[in-house]
Amino acid sequence: MGKVRRLGVLTSGGDCAGLNAVIRAVTYRAVRSYGWKVFGIIDGTMGLMERPLRYRELDLDMFSGNMLREGGTFLGTVNRGDPFNYPMPDGSHKDRSLDFVDGFNKLALDALIVIGGDGSMKILSQLCDLGGIGMVGVPKTIDNDVHGTDFAVGFTTAVNVVTEALDRLHPTAASHHRVMILEVMGRDAGHIAVNAAISGGADVALVPELPYRLDSIARKIEEVIREGRNHALIVVAEGCKTEDGTPATVAHSHGQMRYGGIGAYLSDKIAAMTELETRVTTLGHVQRGGTPSTRDRLLASAFGVHAVDMVAEGKLGRMVAWQERGVTDVPLEEVCIGPRSLETEGTLIKVARGLGIYVGEPQPGEAAD
Incomplete structure (x- = not known):
C-alpha cells in the first residue's frame, strides 16, 4: 500500500455504547498525528453501496466533549442486508458487493477501519478482499463473542x-x-x-x-x-x-x-x-444504549489509536484486540470463524x-x- 492520505471508518451491525469513542479516537490519531483526512461512512456498508455516496468528512471540531460520552453511533449502522445477497424491492436478491468496492474507489480511500462484531468482520473482510481494500477491524459487541480478544467495545456497559x-x-x-x-x-x-x-x-x-x-x-x-x-x-x-x-x-x-x-x-x-x-x-x-462505562471508553480509545497506527504501518487484514492487559492485533482469518462461546x-x-x-x-x- 502506498502513502495513506484518506482513511475511511464505518460502524456495522448492532449499536452499543462506545462506538462514538472509537470514531473519535480514530479521527484524533489520524488527523493530529498523521495529517490524514478521515471520512465517516454513513449507515455502514450502505453508505458506499448507494448513489450518491453517503459520507461525511470528520474534523476535530466535530468532537465536542459530549461525543466521548454518547451511546450509539452518530454515523449510523445497519445489521441486515448482506451485500453478496442483497434483498431487492421486488423480492429478488442481487449480489451488490461490487457496488461497495466501487464506492470505496469513488471516494478515493486508501484504507478502511471497520468497527463491528463477528458477523460484520466476516462480511466486510470478504468485501475488502474482493476489492483489494486494506482493512483494519475494531471489535464491538455487547455479546463479547468475537474471537481473538478478551473484551469488545460495548460489553462492559x-x-x-x-x-x-x-x-x-x-x-x-x-x-x-x-x-x-x-x-x-x-x-x-x-x-x-x-x-x-x-x-x-x-x-x-x-x-x-x-x-x-x-x-x-x-x-x-x-x-x-x-x-x-x-x-x-x-x-x-x-x-x-x-x-x-x-x-x-x-x-x-x-x-x-x-x-x-x-x-x-x-x-x-x-x-x-x-x-x-x-x-x-x-x-x-x-x-x-446509554453512556459508555469507563472501561468501554478506555477500550474504545485504545482500539481507535492502535487501529490508525496499524494502517500507518501497513498491518492490514487484521483486527485490534485486547489480550493480557494490553492492546495487540490478530489476523482477521482467526476472527471470522463464528461467535466465541462461553x-x-x-x-x-x-x-x-x-x-x-x-x-x-x-x-x-x-x-x-
Missing part, C-alpha cells in the same frame, strides 16, 4: 446495565416473595448472563452453552428458601432453548426471526413446579458454581456441585 437491573429487581422480589426472571441479550453466547449473575447476586444463570433441567432450577429455589430467603433471582440468556431443545424466537419486522420468550417460558414452568409467584423482565435494547469449564463458570449459582448441568467428566 451492557453488563453494568444488567447488574443494575438485578439491583433494582432484588428489593421488589424480596418485598413480594417472588422469583424474578431477567432475560438478557447475548445471542448464542452467555457472557453477559454469567458476568451479570455473579455481579448481581443471582441464584440461577442459564446460558446457551450449558443444558439445564427445570427440576434442578426448582430444587435450587427450594434450597434458597430453606436457607431463609423468601425470593430468588434468575438470569437467562436470550439464546437459551427450552428444556426439550426448542429455540425461543419471535417474529420481527422484515420477516426476521429473533430470540425472545425464554423468560416467559421459564416463568410458567417454575410457577407450576414451585407454586411461587414469578415475574419476567426482558431488558432488550436497554442493554445497548468456556463451559472456564473461570467464570467455576466462580458461579463456587458461589452456589445454578448454571446448568455438569458436563461429562465434570463433578457435580
Whole structure:
C-alpha cells in the first residue's frame, strides 16, 4: 500500500455504547498525528453501496466533549442486508458487493477501519478482499463473542446495565416473595448472563452453552428458601432453548426471526413446579444504549489509536484486540470463524458454581456441585 492520505471508518451491525469513542479516537490519531483526512461512512456498508455516496468528512471540531460520552453511533449502522445477497424491492436478491468496492474507489480511500462484531468482520473482510481494500477491524459487541480478544467495545456497559437491573429487581422480589426472571441479550453466547449473575447476586444463570433441567432450577429455589430467603433471582440468556431443545424466537419486522420468550417460558414452568409467584423482565435494547462505562471508553480509545497506527504501518487484514492487559492485533482469518462461546469449564463458570449459582448441568467428566 502506498502513502495513506484518506482513511475511511464505518460502524456495522448492532449499536452499543462506545462506538462514538472509537470514531473519535480514530479521527484524533489520524488527523493530529498523521495529517490524514478521515471520512465517516454513513449507515455502514450502505453508505458506499448507494448513489450518491453517503459520507461525511470528520474534523476535530466535530468532537465536542459530549461525543466521548454518547451511546450509539452518530454515523449510523445497519445489521441486515448482506451485500453478496442483497434483498431487492421486488423480492429478488442481487449480489451488490461490487457496488461497495466501487464506492470505496469513488471516494478515493486508501484504507478502511471497520468497527463491528463477528458477523460484520466476516462480511466486510470478504468485501475488502474482493476489492483489494486494506482493512483494519475494531471489535464491538455487547455479546463479547468475537474471537481473538478478551473484551469488545460495548460489553462492559451492557453488563453494568444488567447488574443494575438485578439491583433494582432484588428489593421488589424480596418485598413480594417472588422469583424474578431477567432475560438478557447475548445471542448464542452467555457472557453477559454469567458476568451479570455473579455481579448481581443471582441464584440461577442459564446460558446457551450449558443444558439445564427445570427440576434442578426448582430444587435450587427450594434450597434458597430453606436457607431463609423468601425470593430468588434468575438470569437467562436470550439464546437459551427450552428444556426439550426448542429455540425461543419471535417474529420481527422484515420477516426476521429473533430470540425472545425464554423468560416467559421459564416463568410458567417454575410457577407450576414451585407454586411461587414469578415475574419476567426482558431488558432488550436497554442493554445497548446509554453512556459508555469507563472501561468501554478506555477500550474504545485504545482500539481507535492502535487501529490508525496499524494502517500507518501497513498491518492490514487484521483486527485490534485486547489480550493480557494490553492492546495487540490478530489476523482477521482467526476472527471470522463464528461467535466465541462461553468456556463451559472456564473461570467464570467455576466462580458461579463456587458461589452456589445454578448454571446448568455438569458436563461429562465434570463433578457435580
